[in-house]
Amino acid sequence: QIYWYQNQFLPKDEVRISPEDRGYYFGDGAYEVIRVYHGKLFEADAHYDRLVRTAEAIHMTLPLSKQELLDGLNELVKRNQVQEGTVYLQYTRGIAPRAHSFPQGAEPVLMAYAGDLKRPLAAMENGIRTVTMDDIRWLRCDLKTLNLLANTMAKQHALSQGADDVILHRQGTVTECSASNAAIVKNGRIITHPANHLILHGITRMVMLRLAERLGIPAEERPFTLDELQAADEVFITGTTVEVTPVVSVDGLPVSGGQPGPVTRRLQEAFSEAIR
Ligand code: PDD
Numbered sequence: 001q002i003y004w005y006q007n008q009f010l011p012k013d014e015v016r017i018s019p020e021d022r023g024y025y026f027g028d029g030a031y032e033v034i035r036v037y038h039g040k041l042f043e044a045d046a047h048y049d050r051l052v053r054t055a056e057a058i059h060m061t062l063p064l065s066k067q068e069l070l071d072g073l074n075e076l077v078k079r080n081q082v083q084e085g086t087v088y089l090q091y092t093r094g095i096a097p098r099a100h101s102f103p104q105g106a107e108p109v110l111m112a113y114a115g116d117l118k119r120p121l122a123a124m125e126n127g128i129r130t131v132t133m134d135d136i137r138w139l140r141c142d143l144k145t146l147n148l149l150a151n152t153m154a155k156q157h158a159l160s161q162g163a164d165d166v167i168l169h170r171q172g173t174v175t176e177c178s179a180s181n182a183a184i185v186k187n188g189r190i191i192t193h194p195a196n197h198l199i200l201h202g203i204t205r206m207v208m209l210r211l212a213e214r215l216g217i218p219a220e221e222r223p224f225t226l227d228e229l230q231a232a233d234e235v236f237i238t239g240t241t242v243e244v245t246p247v248v249s250v251d252g253l254p255v256s257g258g259q260p261g262p263v264t265r266r267l268q269e270a271f272s273e274a275i276r
Pocket of ligand 1: 033178200201202204205238240241
């Protein structure tokens with residue numbers, strides 16, 4: 001596997017990472033996961049914009065232009081011969097002795113790789129089981145930073161409960177999942193948490209809302225409660241790796257009769273069309 005590290009394409013084993021990279025000490029950096037379909041980056045512009053937004057919010061300046069970055073990522077996809085997969089990229093604030101204050105003059109460190117990943121067809125077909133859990137993350141969940149401890153703990157909690165993922169909530173208001181956004185359908189309307197500081201502004205969520213509009217399915221971006229989740233006609237999640245995946249149970253109780261619902265199915269079909 002070929003990595004892109006500090007503007008060089010290298011076999012993974014030749015990538016040499018400093019122990020003083022602030023990514024290790026502090027999770028001090030930004031990242032993106034971009035889908036590759038048919039050898040092409042999906043929604044690359046939107047991912048770039050989000051990366052820049054995160055970087056600016058954490059006071060980091062990216063050293064590469066948009067064109068340089070996208071050219072590098074496309075080259076990475078090519079060198080790894082990825083047709084259906086993902087690109088992962090991260091920028092850390094740089095290399096410096098451990099100190100909380102931002103280092104003077106440190107250069108951001110870029111690391112990226114591309115790998116195969118099949119579309120999750122079985123989960124998309126059959127749906128997943130979820131458990132609800134307190135959202136203990138910080139108040140800037142809109143930033144795609146490397147600090148994912150709460151997300152990894154949440155995912156592991158789901159697995160330990162025999163479920164596939166968590167649905168997080170703050171005092172009864174549903175936010176999102178460990179690595180995807182959540183939505184419900186009630187009386188034919190899609191409801192999903194507003195894109196504010198409490199959720200990641202998912203690009204798949206954005207694509208889904210665009211498709212819904214095109215299909216004439218009404219959608220509301222507003223907070224909804226755990227009670228609404230339990231009483232929903234349908235529940236689904238969206239994300240780069242999960243696309244549009246139905247949820248068939250929440251805390252052991254079936255959703256939409258334990259079967260993926262019709263609105264979810266229409267969105268899935270439209271999504272499959274959009275990436276063809
Ligand atoms: N996660 N919410 C969270 C907390 C996420 O980590 C992600 C993506 C999403 C969905 O965003 P998008 O549609 O832009 O992928 C929502 C990536 C895939 C990850 O961390 O692996």
